[in-house]
Amino acid sequence: MSDSSIKTLISEFWDVVVIGSGIGGSTVAYSAAQNGKRVLVISKPTSSGQLPLWKDRVYDVLNGKNEVPFLGDGIGGSSRFYGMVMERLEESDFIQTELGSWPGLLSEWTPYFERAEALLGANKASPRPEWTPFFKKMQKQGIQIDPLNLSCRLKDNCRFCQSTLCDNDCKIDAFSGPLQKALKTQNAFLLEGKAIKLKENSGHVVAVEIHTSEGLATVRGQQFVLATGALRTPGILSGTECLGATAAFSRLPAIGCYFMRHFIDLYVVKWPELKKHSPELKKAIHADKVWGSKSLYFENGIKLGSMQAFGSFPEFNYVWEDFSGSNPWVKYIPGGKIGFKLALDHFCKHPLLATIVEDAPSQLNRVMGRSDGGVDIYYALDTQSRVKISYIRSRMKHILGQCYSNILKEAENNFRLAHACGTCRMGLQTQASVVDYYGKVHHSDNLWIADSSVFPTSTGKNPALTIAAHALRLADKGLLKII
Ligand SMILES: Cc1cc2nc3c(=O)[nH]c(=O)nc-3n(C[C@H](O)[C@H](O)[C@H](O)COP(=O)(O)OP(=O)(O)OC[C@H]3O[C@@H](n4cnc5c(N)ncnc54)[C@H](O)[C@@H]3O)c2cc1C
Numbered sequence: 001m002s003d004s005s006i007k008t009l010i011s012e013f014w015d016v017v018v019i020g021s022g023i024g025g026s027t028v029a030y031s032a033a034q035n036g037k038r039v040l041v042i043s044k045p046t047s048s049g050q051l052p053l054w055k056d057r058v059y060d061v062l063n064g065k066n067e068v069p070f071l072g073d074g075i076g077g078s079s080r081f082y083g084m085v086m087e088r089l090e091e092s093d094f095i096q097t098e099l100g101s102w103p104g105l106l107s108e109w110t111p112y113f114e115r116a117e118a119l120l121g122a123n124k125a126s127p128r129p130e131w132t133p134f135f136k137k138m139q140k141q142g143i144q145i146d147p148l149n150l151s152c153r154l155k156d157n158c159r160f161c162q163s164t165l166c167d168n169d170c171k172i173d174a175f176s177g178p179l180q181k182a183l184k185t186q187n188a189f190l191l192e193g194k195a196i197k198l199k200e201n202s203g204h205v206v207a208v209e210i211h212t213s214e215g216l217a218t219v220r221g222q223q224f225v226l227a228t229g230a231l232r233t234p235g236i237l238s239g240t241e242c243l244g245a246t247a248a249f250s251r252l253p254a255i256g257c258y259f260m261r262h263f264i265d266l267y268v269v270k271w272p273e274l275k276k277h278s279p280e281l282k283k284a285i286h287a288d289k290v291w292g293s294k295s296l297y298f299e300n301g302i303k304l305g306s307m308q309a310f311g312s313f314p315e316f317n318y319v320w321e322d323f324s325g326s327n328p329w330v331k332y333i334p335g336g337k338i339g340f341k342l343a344l345d346h347f348c349k350h351p352l353l354a355t356i357v358e359d360a361p362s363q364l365n366r367v368m369g370r371s372d373g374g375v376d377i378y379y380a381l382d383t384q385s386r387v388k389i390s391y392i393r394s395r396m397k398h399i400l401g402q403c404y405s406n407i408l409k410e411a412e413n414n415f416r417l418a419h420a421c422g423t424c425r426m427g428l429q430t431q432a433s434v435v436d437y438y439g440k441v442h443h444s445d446n447l448w449i450a451d452s453s454v455f456p457t458s459t460g461k462n463p464a465l466t467i468a469a470h471a472l473r474l475a476d477k478g479l480l481k482i483i
Pocket of ligand 1: 087465
């Protein structure tokens with residue numbers, strides 16, 4: 001960005017200042033800009049030629065481990081790498097339990113899911129016929145198969161990749177979708193910079209201090225939207241500088257609490273007819289991310305989650321760094337890195353399924369922003385979660401029967417943070433929540449949160465569509481009504 005354009009952008013008083021350009025930030029920016037508001041999106045930049053990957057270490061307080069999670073950062077956030085699966089919430093997510101629920105009714109959210117799907121170009125995938133024998137076996141076990149809804153242009157050569165910025169240009173993410181649409185309205189502008197802190201007076205945010213290539217700057221506006229992701233938003237909120245007599249957000253003890261991450265396991269599956277196919281076709285079937293099932297979502301009154309084709313593994317180098325960092329046993333694999341690659345190639349000959357199981361909110365599980373910008377997590381699996389994890393594993397083994405080949409147990413891994421959520425939870429009580437049911441921060445008249453941190457429950461669904469639906473609802477029912 002040129003110095004003069006930075007100066008021009010920071011000199012304006014904006015209708016809406018959005019901090020973060022992931023699914024949440026880009027969607028709310030699009031909605032406000034389309035409604036004629038002057039919007040500034042401030043986002044950490046992505047260095048040219050580099051992948052927009054997370055670089056900060058996360059410290060797992062309970063296990064004493066320090067790792068860089070496999071997440072996206074910079075413009076577009078994690079969506080630049082996501083698996084593109086768009087899933088709507090279910091009726092069961094709106095049933096009130098002592099652990100919480102989603103506000104309102106599914107019917108009230110449905111138009112927002114529809115709009116979010118249109119904005120993110122969601123399409124139904126079509127599984128290739130070679131899956132049919134497997135589907136028949138699943139149907140015999142009472143598992144209903146549905147095509148996945150994908151934010152993907154579904155080109156023939158799509159590899160459903162989850163770690164590269166692929167030349168195929170199939171993926172519709174926050175950057176290529178809502179952010180570009182927002183910028184095209186000419187009401188929204190992007191400023192590359194890192195938000196350092198908000199400044200508030202009696203709960204009214206007056207400015208955000210940012211670091212740009214030009215140094216420190218202050219951006220002012222009428223309304224502010226935090227969308228820096230569930231791991232970072234609590235740190236920014238609790239680091240707010242108070243310009244008045246009483247710090248408004250220090251009266252919100254739930255900031256950072258109720259941190260949730262899904263329990264995700266991967267299953268390697270085989271079926272007799274798969275053997276007949278050529279290695280190339282088997283590889284293509286392995287990469288297919290085209291079907292899912294809701295049959296285990298709500299079973300016998302218990303919320304489990306989604307089951308779906310996982311698609312391609314991320315690039316080997318990420319997988320190696322990630323696995324060898326979090327699984328010390330990997331170094332005992334004969335042949336070390338090469339041995340691990342051979343084992344992975346072997347796995348990748350066969351299709352993989354993922355189970356995404358709901359993680360229930362607990363006040364004890366939390367994230368804390370550090371002064372150096374890093375993040376500490378405190379996360380312990382309780383007995384109920386362990387029971388749920390072992391239940392889904394035995395259920396899957398039974399359902400898959402002879403198709404069950406192997407399992408990659410990842411549910412217990414605290415660094416599986418792709419679906420982190422819940423750290424600035426929605427609710428009515430200021431003791432147990434941070435934002436109201438439309439995303440406005442309690443004790444504030446002009447600060448909103450649009451990312452996955454507002455999730456009251458993690459649900460058993462992929463989160464991106466719900467983040468986008470929340471951002472559109474926040475704009476319609478809150479933000480745009482005020483300005
Ligand atoms: C490999 C992978 C696969 C996934 N697959 C799926 C899938 O198939 N379907 C699905 O629904 N979900 C999927 N997810 C999850 C989904 O991508 C995330 O839940 C979603 O993108 C989170 O969006 P967000 O807006 O909450 O936050 P983020 O994507 O975390 O965005 C935060 C934004 O804030 C910016 N930011 C952070 N700090 C600052 C600061 N101080 N100043 C300025 N800007 C800042 C970041 O650069 C970024 O732009 C996947 C995630 C991963 C990693």
